[in-house]
Amino acid sequence: MLSISGNKFVFNGKPIRILSGALHYFRIVPEYWRDCLLKLKACGLNTVETYVPWNLHEPKEGQFNFEGIADIEQFIHLAGELGLHVIIRPSPYICAEWEFGGLPAWLLKEDNMRLRCAHRPYLDKVDAYYDVLLAKLVPLLCTNGGPIIAMQIENEYGSYGNDKNYLMYVKQAMIGRGIDVLLFTSDGYTDSNLQGGTLLPDVLATTNFGSRPDEAFGKLLDYQPSKPLVCMEFWNGWFDHWGKKHHVRESEDVVQVLDRMLQMGASVNFYMFHGGTNFGFYNGANDLGKYEPTVTSYDYDVLLSESGDITDKYIAIREVISKYTEVEAIELPLPLPKKHYxxxxxxxQARLFDSLALLTNPIHSVCPEPMERLGQNYGFILYTTSVQGPLSQTKLAIQEVRDRALVYLDGVFQGVIERNTHDVTPNILDHDIVLDIPPGGAILSILVENQGRINYGYNMKDPKGITEGVRLGLQFLYNWTIHTLPLHDLAAxxxxxxxxxxxxxxxxxxxxxxxxxxxxxxxxxxxxxxxxxxxxxxxxxxxxxxxxxxxxxxxxxxxxxxxxxxxxxxxxxxxxxxxxxxxxxxxx
The missing domain is CATH 2.60.120.260 (Galactose-binding domain-like)
Known part of the structure; x- marks a missing residue:
């Protein structure tokens, strides 16, 4: 098993430096797992790391999914067969630019739910999930002959909270279910992060950064002076938001930081080694003052491209690693063929408004309820009501729109209301929608797109759809027909x-x-x-x-x-x- 001796790791009695890369099985089609893992090993890495997204594995409360792209056991078995160690990060929250940071949307069905703290209803949900998940992982631990050498308790918790009772609860929840491998936490290297997110001195603290390794490890040593240095997330690339330029980080910069970390004797996990794709509606979003959804691609500008191709960064990093350890001569898989069809x-074509009866059943509600209260996780939601007239030049206001609404009056498109720009005051601004309702009244329809729940920071509690109400001027509108549109099956x-x-x-x-x-x-x-x-x-x-x-x-x-x-x-x-x-x- 993996243990700590002073400032070194020891595995089965021999010193080991962990050189790891992040591959998210849930962002790669299973047919390509082996290809990516072989390329990881051929780069000189001895370990693969992955998060575990709760929302993928328990899409509805009490209903679990471990098949296909969710078959984590098969992914771990495959890594072990290739001679790789595995680090698993199964904390309830993962961030990862993944929808809601991996938390299941159904948690938000309860208005009083508190996230990532020792709130008993939340802990009960975690316990029910861990009962199923951890039972699958225990046989794969290195203490049972499997490849898993370490597990994370929570993820960058210090950037969110400081509830040590919660961290201790998650730790004991893992140990009590048979997890007896090395446990760790990972956080940024500020004082507040390391104070809030760690369980020092009993649990190994690791840190996450992309540059300035002397500064980062120096701060970690202030809190943990006599244990191995670990960069659990070496950000050698970055993710993209819609409407922004694609992030690129030059190989020379990455190589310099890596070389310095290896000189210092540190263990390193590349975040990411291969980013993959946010298939479906699983992209996350950020909001630290402005809502910014993440794009579908999780290319991340790292060692392998989104489609799994070796990059110049891969070659440069392998050369650096070869200075510090022997890189096994492995014949690289051939590039996956690309086709121009x-x-x-x-x-x-099938128009949405003509097809509602084929996709969903109507729900009648006094108020326009958010998705989660109606048992919907992802996709779109349509709200429709009758409006009396006449009304002239009256502003339409949504409290709150999460995240982007298309507005129709008698089926005619009126415009878009977006989360970042919508002003709910009665004053009319240039980007507001102003309606004229004829004497006979009109049908108002609002189609809202969930563009991805927030995955990081203090705004994570992010219900989708219309969260409070709709107004014309100062008057709230009532008596709505709602169509949930998760779009998980279009066969009809x-x-x-x-x-x-x-x-x-x-x-x-x-x-x-x-x-x-x-x-x-x-x-x-x-x-x-x-x-x-x-x-x-x-x-x-x-x-x-x-x-x-x-x-x-x-x-x-x-x-x-x-x-x-x-x-x-x-x-x-x-x-x-x-x-x-x-x-x-x-x-x-």
């Missing part, structure tokens, strides 16, 4: 031929294409504005013309020889119902 024409949709001219209304567009051989490809959506893409029923994720992501990655295992189905749920319309399947990614 050309244009695909989407020839059929009925399509018609695409019309040359269509009103601006949310529409599903469908096309088919034939291939002789499956290969990785990238969906380019020039002329499309915003929406969600599905390939053969699998939710690839969101697209948005504001960038920086210009293509969606389609791994070959999602395709099939012969006929393939592509469906786009487009919110705003497009110039031409054609897309391109090309053989390279585009991030700007």
């Amino acid at each position: 050309g244009e695909v024409r989407l020839t059929e 949709l009925k399509y018609n031929d695409v019309q040359a001219t269509s009103p601006i209304t949310p529409t599903f567009y469908r096309g088919v294409f034939l291939i002789d051989e499956a290969g990785d490809t990238f969906l380019k959506l020039d002329g499309w504005i915003k929406g969600v893409a599905f390939i053969n029923g699998f939710n690839l994720g969101r697209y948005w013309d504001i960038g920086p992501q210009k293509t969606l990655y389609i791994p070959a295992p999602l395709l099939r020889e012969g006929e393939n189905e592509l469906v786009l749920f487009e919110l705003h319309g497009m110039k031409n119902p054609v897309v391109l399947l090309q053989d390279y990614a585009e991030l700007e």
Whole structure:
């Protein structure tokens, strides 16, 4: 087993330096796990690290999922077969730019729920999850002959809170269920982070940073002077938000920081080694004063690209590692083939408002309730009500819109209300929606998109949809019909031929294409504005013309020889119902 002797790690009686890379099994199709793990080992790393997202494994309370991309046991077995150690971070919260930091959305169904603290209702939910999850991990511990050498108690807790009773509870919850490997915490290297997030001196503290290793480790040594130095997250790249430029970090900078850490005798975990993809609706968001959703790609500009290709950064880092340890000569897997399939024409359409009965059942409610109270986790939610008239130049206000609302009056598009810019005061601003209601009244419809729950910081309690109410002027509107639209199954949709001219209304567009051989490809959506893409029923994720992501990655295992189905749920319309399947990614 892994233990600590002074400022060194010892594994089975021999000194070891942990050289690790983060691979998130839930961001990589299972068919590619082996390819990524082999490339990790060939880079000179001896360990793979992964988070465990609670919301993936318990999508509905009491209903668990450990199949397909959620088969964590198979991922760990595979790493062990390849001779890799495994670090597991199964804390209830993971951050990871993942939806709600990995917490399940159904926690927010209870208004009084308190997160990440010793609040008994929250702890009860954690216990029920750990009863199932940890039972699967115990046989895989190194103390039982498996590859897992260490586990994390909580994740960067010092940047959120200081409830040591909570940290102790999670620790004991793990130990009480048979977790007897090395436990640790990981935090930023400020005083407040290390004071709030650690269980010193009994539990190993590790720290996370991307630069200034002397400063970071110096601060860690102030709190933990006689244990191994560990950078649990070496940020050798970074993630992207919609509407911002793609983050790039030069290899030379990464190499210099890594070389210094290895000179200091530190153990290092690359965050990330391979980023992967936020498939479906699993991207997170940040809000430290402004709401910013994360893009579908989790490329992260690291050692492997989003599609698993070796980068210049990989080569440069392997050279540095080879100065400090012997890099095993492993024949690298061949690059995964990329295919240019050309244009695909989407020839059929189904308008959302004509298809509601095929997708969902109406819910009648006095007030416009948020998603979570209606048992919905992700996707869209539609609110509809009748408004009396006449009313002239009256401002529409939503309290609060989470996160982006499309407004229709009698089916005619009126505009968008967004979380960051919406002013709920009665004063009319340039970006507000002002309505004229005719004498006979009108039907008001509001389609709200959940763009990803906040995954980090003090605003994490982030219910979606309309959280309080809708006003015209100062008057609240009541008596709503609500349609939940998680879009997890589109099989019931009925399509018609695409019309040359269509009103601006949310529409599903469908096309088919034939291939002789499956290969990785990238969906380019020039002329499309915003929406969600599905390939053969699998939710690839969101697209948005504001960038920086210009293509969606389609791994070959999602395709099939012969006929393939592509469906786009487009919110705003497009110039031409054609897309391109090309053989390279585009991030700007």
